[in-house]
Amino acid sequence: MLYLNIIVAGLLTGLxxxxxxxGLSVIFGVxxxxxxxxxxxxxVAMYATYLSSTVTGxxxxxxxxxxxxxxxxxxxxxxxxxxxxxxxxxxxxxFLLLLALATIIxxxxxxxxxxxARNVQLDYAYDSYQIGGxxxxxxxxxxxxxxxxxxxxxxxxxxxxxxGKAIRACADNxxxxxxxxxxxxxxxxxxxxxxxxCVGAAGALMLLLxxxxxxxxxxxxxxxxxxxxxxxxxxxPGALLGGVLVGVSEALSGFVIEPSFKSAFSFALLILVLxxxxxxxxxxx
Amino acid sequence: MRGVPVLGLSPRVAVAxxxxxAAMLALPFFVNDYIVSVLVVxxxxxxxxxxxxxxxxxxxxxxxxxALYVGLGAYTSAALFVHFGVPPWLGMPAGMAVAAVAGxxxxxxxFRFRVGGVYFALLTIAFAEFTRIxxxxxxxxxxTEGLFLPVANLAHQDLLRLxxxxxxxxxxxxxLTLGALGLSHLLLNRRIGYYWQAIREDEEAAxxxxxxxxxxxxxxxxxSAALTALGGGFLAFYDNxxxxxxxxAIGRSVEIITAPIIGGLGTLFGPILGAFLLTTLGETMTxxxxxxxxxxxxxxxxxxxxxxxxxxxxxxxxxxxxxxxxLETRR
Numbered sequence: 001m002l003y004l005n006i007i008v009a010g011l012l013t014g015l016x017x018x019x020x021x022x023g024l025s026v027i028f029g030v031x032x033x034x035x036x037x038x039x040x041x042x043x044v045a046m047y048a049t050y051l052s053s054t055v056t057g058x059x060x061x062x063x064x065x066x067x068x069x070x071x072x073x074x075x076x077x078x079x080x081x082x083x084x085x086x087x088x089x090x091x092x093x094x095f096l097l098l099l100a101l102a103t104i105i106x107x108x109x110x111x112x113x114x115x116x117a118r119n120v121q122l123d124y125a126y127d128s129y130q131i132g133g134x135x136x137x138x139x140x141x142x143x144x145x146x147x148x149x150x151x152x153x154x155x156x157x158x159x160x161x162x163x164g165k166a167i168r169a170c171a172d173n174x175x176x177x178x179x180x181x182x183x184x185x186x187x188x189x190x191x192x193x194x195x196x197x198c199v200g201a202a203g204a205l206m207l208l209l210x211x212x213x214x215x216x217x218x219x220x221x222x223x224x225x226x227x228x229x230x231x232x233x234x235x236x237p238g239a240l241l242g243g244v245l246v247g248v249s250e251a252l253s254g255f256v257i258e259p260s261f262k263s264a265f266s267f268a269l270l271i272l273v274l275x276x277x278x279x280x281x282x283x284x285x
Numbered sequence: 286m287r288g289v290p291v292l293g294l295s296p297r298v299a300v301a302x303x304x305x306x307a308a309m310l311a312l313p314f315f316v317n318d319y320i321v322s323v324l325v326v327x328x329x330x331x332x333x334x335x336x337x338x339x340x341x342x343x344x345x346x347x348x349x350x351x352a353l354y355v356g357l358g359a360y361t362s363a364a365l366f367v368h369f370g371v372p373p374w375l376g377m378p379a380g381m382a383v384a385a386v387a388g389x390x391x392x393x394x395x396f397r398f399r400v401g402g403v404y405f406a407l408l409t410i411a412f413a414e415f416t417r418i419x420x421x422x423x424x425x426x427x428x429t430e431g432l433f434l435p436v437a438n439l440a441h442q443d444l445l446r447l448x449x450x451x452x453x454x455x456x457x458x459x460x461l462t463l464g465a466l467g468l469s470h471l472l473l474n475r476r477i478g479y480y481w482q483a484i485r486e487d488e489e490a491a492x493x494x495x496x497x498x499x500x501x502x503x504x505x506x507x508x509s510a511a512l513t514a515l516g517g518g519f520l521a522f523y524d525n526x527x528x529x530x531x532x533x534a535i536g537r538s539v540e541i542i543t544a545p546i547i548g549g550l551g552t553l554f555g556p557i558l559g560a561f562l563l564t565t566l567g568e569t570m571t572x573x574x575x576x577x578x579x580x581x582x583x584x585x586x587x588x589x590x591x592x593x594x595x596x597x598x599x600x601x602x603x604x605x606x607x608x609x610x611x612l613e614t615r616r
Contacts, residue, residue, distance in 0.1 A: 034403050089599060091347050091403060096546050096595045099539060103588030110581030214581070218535060222414065225407050233404070264418035267411045274408050278400045 001133045006251050008134060012144035014247020016205050018240035019147040020220065021227035022154065023198030029234030030171040030191040031079070031087055036098035039220030040105040041196055045071050045203025046212040047109055050118050060120045060207055064146060068200040075196025079189040087188070102217065109214040117211040143205040150201045151240055154194065158236075167191050171234075222263075226270045232283020241282060245269070294470075298612050309459055313452050322451045327564045328458035329520060334545040334556030335465040336512035341542070342551030343469075343478065344505035345485025346392075347406040350413030351513055352537040354384040356420065358514025359521035359532055363434060364426050366446075366522075373447045377518035381511040387412075388510025392503045401488075410535060417533035432527040447522040454523050461519070462557065465512060469553055481505055485551070513541075547594055549601025558603045566590055 024038050035041075048067045053060040078101075086094050127138040158164040167187050170177040178184050227246050231238025246266050253265040273281065294302065313321050337351050361383050362376030371379075391412050395405050426432045435448075442449035447457075472478040480501045483491040492498045521527055531537070548559025570583045570590075598605050 028403075034407075086599075091406070092341065092542070092546050092550055093595060093599045095347075095349075095406075096543070096591065099543070100588050100591035100595060103584055103591065107581040107583075107585035107588055111579055111585065114580055222410065222535070225410070229404065229407055258422075260421060261418065264415055267415040267418070270411045271408065271415065274400055274404065274411070275394055275398050278398055278404060 003252075004133075005135055006255050007248055008136065009140060010248035010251025011244050012136070012140040012247070013209060013251070014244035015144040015147040015151075015240065016202050016209070016243070017223060017227055017247050018243025019150050019198055019205070020202035021224045021231070021243050022151055022236060022239040023195035023202070024224045025228045025231070025234055025236065025239040026154070026198065027192055027195035028228070030167055031083075031188050033083060033087060033094055034091075034098075035195065036095055036221060037102035037105060038199065038224045039217040039222070040102045041071065041075070041199045042203045042206070042220045042224075043109060043212060043214065043217040044074070044105060045200040046207045047113060047118075048200075049204040049207045050120060050212060053120055060122070060204065061142065061146075064201060064204045067204045068150075068197045071200025071203075072193040072197040074193075076189045076193035078196075079192035080185070083192065084185060084188060102221075106214050106217055113214065115214060117213040119211040120207055122208065139208040143208050146205045147202065150198065151236070154198065155236060157194070163187070163190060219263075223266075226266050229270055229280055230273050232280025235280065235282045235284070238280055238282035242280070295612075301610075301612060306463065313455055318451065321455055323564060323568055325451050325455050325458060325523065327560050328455065328462050329516065329523075330540065330544045330560035330564060331557040332458060332462045332465055332516045333513060333541045334548070334560055335462065335469060336509055336516060337541050338545045338551065338556050339469065339472070339512070340505050340509035342545060342555070343473065343485065344481040344502055345488075346502055346505065347402070348409045348506070348509070349406045349542065350409030350411075350535075350538050351509075351541045352533050352535065353409070353413035353416055354388060354510040354513035355517035355520065355537060355541070356413075356416065356529070356533040357384040357387055357510075358517025359527055360420065360426055360432065360517075361514070362518040363432055363521040363527055367432065367434060368425075372445055373518060373522055374445070377515055380514045380518050384514030384517075385507040385511040388506040389503050392506035393499075396499050396502050410538070413533060413538060414535060417529050420529035420533060423529075426527075429529065434522065434525045436525060447519075451523075454519065457519060461516065466553060466557070468512075473553070477501065477504070543591070545601075547591075547602060549603035552601065552603050554607075555601050555603040558606070559601070562602060 020038075020042055023041075024035055027033060027035050045067050048070055049060050049063045052058075052063045052066065082101075083094075083097065086097050122139065124138050129136045129138060129141065158168055166177070166182050167190065169180075169182060170184055170187050170191075174184060177187075223246065227242035228239055229242075230245055231240070231242030246269070249265050249269060250262040254262040257265070277283075312324065316324075333351070333355065336354075337348065340346055340348050340351075358377065358380035361380035362373050365371035365376040365379060366373060391409065395401075395408055400408055420426065421429050442453050444453070473482075480491065480496050483494070483496060484498055484501055488498055517532075520532075544559035544563050545556040546559070547555075547563060548557065549555030567583075567587060570586045574583045574586070594602070
C-alpha cells in the first residue's frame, strides 16, 4: 500500500511535469527550435505566481489564469521579435541565442528576488483525501487536475479551432502552409506563446508543490528534455506519458534507492529509450 | 601580396601567428600573478574549445556534454596519482584512453541506432549528467566530498609530478593550445578532415561518395574526447580538488562550447579568439560590478553580451575579424 501511495503521488506530480514538457514539445514540433530556456520560463512563471499571490494575499491558484496569459504574451513577443530570425540558422546558433536568453532570465530573477528559496503559504497545504488505504495530498490532486485540464484544452485547440489546424498545417509542411496563404510568422508566434503558456500553467501549479529559487531553472530544462525524448519529441500524448513516467520513477527511486539518485534513474531511462526507440515511446519514426 | 606558403599557411597568417606565439611566450614576464592566472583560464577555455571543435566544428555533430570527458580525464589521472602515486605523465594518457573509449561507445551507440542532430546533442547531456550522479556516489574518488591532491609547493616546480606555480601551468597549456592548433590544421588538410567536412555539410552525399560515415564520426568523437580528457588531467593538477558537481557540471559543457561558437565554429583560430574574448568579458564584468552589491548583475551583463554577439555576428567573431584585418584565405 505504501508503494501504491508513492506511485500515485509520483503520477500526480508527473502530470504537472508533463504539462511543462508539453510546451517544449509543441514548440519543437512546429518551429523546430529546441527551447533551451524552457526551465527558465518555468521559473519565471513560478515567481510571477509567488509575487502576485503574496502582494494580493490571494490563493495562488487564482493566479493560474493570469500567469498563463502573461507567459503566452511573453512567448509570443519573444518569438516575434527575436527567435523568428534564427529559425533557419544552424542548431548551435539557436543554442547560443537561447543560452543567452536563459542567462539573462536567471540573472534578472536573481537581481529581483535574490538567491533564497521562496514558497507560498496555503491553508490547505497538509489536507489530504483518503480513498481506502490510499492517501492523496490535496495540493497534489489540484495540481494534477489543473495540468490535465491544461493539456486537454491545448489538445482541443489544436483539434477543433481554425488557428490550431493552421498551426498543425505549418508543422506538417511549412512551405505548403505558406503557399496556401497562411501567415506562418504569426502562427509561429502563437505556437511559441502556447508553449510558454503551458509552462506558465505548469509553473503556477508546481509552486503549490515545491519552493522556487533562480538556479533550479537548469534542472527543469533538463527534466523537460528527458520527458519529451522519452515520450517522443513533438508528440502531445507522449509528453504527458513521459511526464508521468519520470514522476513515478523519481518518486520510486527516491524512496527505494536514495533521493540523490532519482535523476540518475531518469537519465538511465532516457538513454535506454533513445537507443532502443530513438523516436521516443509515442513518437513517429 | 602573394608569397611562399609557410607550413601550408599564407605568409600573412604565418606572420600573425608568429607574433601571437612570441607575445604569448613573453607575456608572463611582464604581468603579475593575477593576470597569469586569468590567462591560464583563457588557455584552458581555448584548449577545451579546440578539442570540442573537432567533433562539432569539423565533423558537425553537436555535443553538449563534453564535461564528461573533462571529468573522466581529471578523475582518472588524479585518482591514479592519489591512490597509487602514478605520475600524471602516465595518468593523463590513461585518462585519455578512458575518455576515448567512453566517447567511442557513446558515438557508436548513438550513430548505430541513427540518433542524430538534436537527439544526439541531448543524449550527450544525458550521458554527462548520468556520469556526474554516478561519481556523486563513487566513494573511491571521494563522492560528493571531493578528491584532493596534495597541495603544491609554489616555490618549487616539480615537472615530473606537475606540482608548481600558475606560470608553469601557463606554459604547459600554451603548448597544449598550440599543439591542438597544429593538429587541427593538419587534420583539416588531410583526408579525414575533408571526410569530416563532407559529413558536416551533407551526410547522405558523403555516404553516397563512399565515405564510411559511421567510422569517421566515431573517430571524431574518440579523438575529441581524448584531447578533452588531456586538458581535464591538467585541470585536476591545477585545481588540486575535484568535485563531481563542478567537474562534470552541465555548466562546464556549456562553457566549453561557448568560446568556439563565439569565436567561429569550425575555424582554426575561432576557439582561441573566443576564449580570449569571453574570459576578458567575464573579468571586465567582475571588475565593473565589483563595487555594486547586486546579485546577478554580472551574469546579466554577460548574457546581454552573448545576445549582442549572436545577434550581430552569428557565425562568430573570427570570420569577421579575418576579413577586417585582411587575413582572408584565398581559395
